[in-house]
Amino acid sequence: DGLFGRPPLKLGTEVKRNEAKEKNIERGHKLHREAQSLAGVARSEKLAEADDAFRGAIRITHDMVWNVLAAAKGEGFSTQIAPYEADVQLAYLCLTGRCQ
Numbered sequence: 237d238g239l240f241g242r243p244p245l246k247l248g249t250e251v252k253r254n255e256a257k258e259k260n261i262e263r264g265h266k267l268h269r270e271a272q273s274l275a276g277v278a279r280s281e282k283l284a285e286a287d288d289a290f291r292g293a294i295r296i297t298h299d300m301v302w303n304v305l306a307a308a309k310g311e312g313f314s315t316q317i318a319p320y321e322a323d324v325q326l327a328y329l330c331l332t333g334r335c336q
Contacts, residue, residue: 257293264289 271282318325
């Protein structure tokens with residue numbers, strides 16, 4: 237996996253995230269089906285709930301990441317890759333003046 241290797245300690249977290257994504261997909265489909273029998277505002281609200289559920293099921297692939305990085309670089313942005321837990325790495329970069 238190169239820069240995107242998965243640390244063994246995160247395996248349980250990854251399993252939980254995958255389960256949550258599957259549940260969100262199921263919930264999104266259920267809400268979308270329910271919306272079909274509604275009209276007006278009720279239908280719009282139910283479809284918005286379905287959209288939220290589907291958003292919670294999005295899986296970001298390596299290809300997506302590389303495409304965004306390439307587009308950012310093409311626009312003149314400098315990028316940093318934080319392969320594991322980014323919070324600490326980003327804090328360090330900010331504290332050392334390497335990012336804003």
